[in-house]
Amino acid sequence: MRSDDFLKWKKADLYIIAAMLCFAAIAVLLVKGRKTGDYIVVESTDGKQEYMLDEDREIIIDNTEHGYNKIIISDGYVRMEEADCPNQLCVKHKPVKLNGESIVCLPNKVYVTVVSKNKKETDN
Amino acid sequence: MKTKTITRLGILLCLGLILSYVESLIPIMVAVPGFKIGLSNIVTMYVLYLYDNKKAFTIMVLKVVLSGFLFSGISAIIYGLAGGVFCIVVMSLLKKTNLFSIMTVSMTGAISHNFGQLVAAFIVMRNVQIFMYFPVLILTGTVTGLLIGFLSGIVIKRLENSSLFSSKDV
Numbered sequence: 001m002r003s004d005d006f007l008k009w010k011k012a013d014l015y016i017i018a019a020m021l022c023f024a025a026i027a028v029l030l031v032k033g034r035k036t037g038d039y040i041v042v043e044s045t046d047g048k049q050e051y052m053l054d055e056d057r058e059i060i061i062d063n064t065e066h067g068y069n070k071i072i073i074s075d076g077y078v079r080m081e082e083a084d085c086p087n088q089l090c091v092k093h094k095p096v097k098l099n100g101e102s103i104v105c106l107p108n109k110v111y112v113t114v115v116s117k118n119k120k121e122t123d124n
Numbered sequence: 125m126k127t128k129t130i131t132r133l134g135i136l137l138c139l140g141l142i143l144s145y146v147e148s149l150i151p152i153m154v155a156v157p158g159f160k161i162g163l164s165n166i167v168t169m170y171v172l173y174l175y176d177n178k179k180a181f182t183i184m185v186l187k188v189v190l191s192g193f194l195f196s197g198i199s200a201i202i203y204g205l206a207g208g209v210f211c212i213v214v215m216s217l218l219k220k221t222n223l224f225s226i227m228t229v230s231m232t233g234a235i236s237h238n239f240g241q242l243v244a245a246f247i248v249m250r251n252v253q254i255f256m257y258f259p260v261l262i263l264t265g266t267v268t269g270l271l272i273g274f275l276s277g278i279v280i281k282r283l284e285n286s287s288l289f290s291s292k293d294v
């Protein structure tokens with residue numbers, strides 16, 4: 001294969017980049033248009049638990065096999081306060097409160113999702 | 125395969141591992157699971173453009189598995205492989221059409237890599253909500269993919285004719 005022109009932009013590039021950006025923009029707008037959630041669902045290897053978002057509290061998941069996570073609910077937001085996972089992505093994640101938003105700790109298999117009372121909105 | 129080719133691919137694999145290591149040292153600013161700059165993808169692109177799909181695939185698998193054992197852990201291997209397979213398949217197909225620049229090939233590779241990782245995460249976590257991250261990952265994949273593609277293109281052009289890395293006598 002001749003490689004002399006692979007660095008040149010072609011017409012097809014523009015279409016595919018524009019399509020990707022449009023798709024992402026629409027998806028981001030859909031996500032942003034959500035309303036505040038009512039409670040959170042915490043899923044871990046220990047099972048599934050629900051906690052109300054309007055009540056400040058601390059949730060600790062200490063599972064010998066999958067590690068330690070400390071989730072905090074305060075002022076209507078939920079955040080991952082501490083985790084012993086290697087990448088610390090969940091701890092760096094911004095606090096969330098909108099319906100459908102979530103904080104994930106993949107290494108420890110911990111999944112926090114904000115849910116609204118209106119089931120119809122969350123189940124789609 | 126000639127011994128020379130095997131040696132060159134071995135050196136490229138090492139380069140890929142070094143780049144994976146360098147990337148693991150860069151603090152991640154974006155708190156999105158699956159976000160990656162994809163530095164070591166320069167090596168994959170190099171093999172894809174100067175060798176062939178199969179060799180690019182092999183290099184990708186070895187790179188993910190070895191860097192997983194060396195730096196990032198078993199779960200990174202699972203996600204890396206899922207992403208890598210999507211990435212190589214899509215990039216090979218797009219490159220074959222000859223309609224796209226290397227930047228776009230790399231960009232679609234990055235986006236499909238992210239998508240593959242989300243699919244793997246979905247299988248592990250059994251939670252559809254994980255796909256919420258896809259829009260953001262499309263944006264980050266577009267930026268990092270175009271950039272890495274451009275860098276790869278420059279590297280390929282520079283090294284294509286050098287005696288050490290040329291694939292001309294493969």
Ligand SMILES: [Zn+2]
Pocket residue numbers: 083085087088089090091104105106107108
């Ligand atoms: Zn974590």
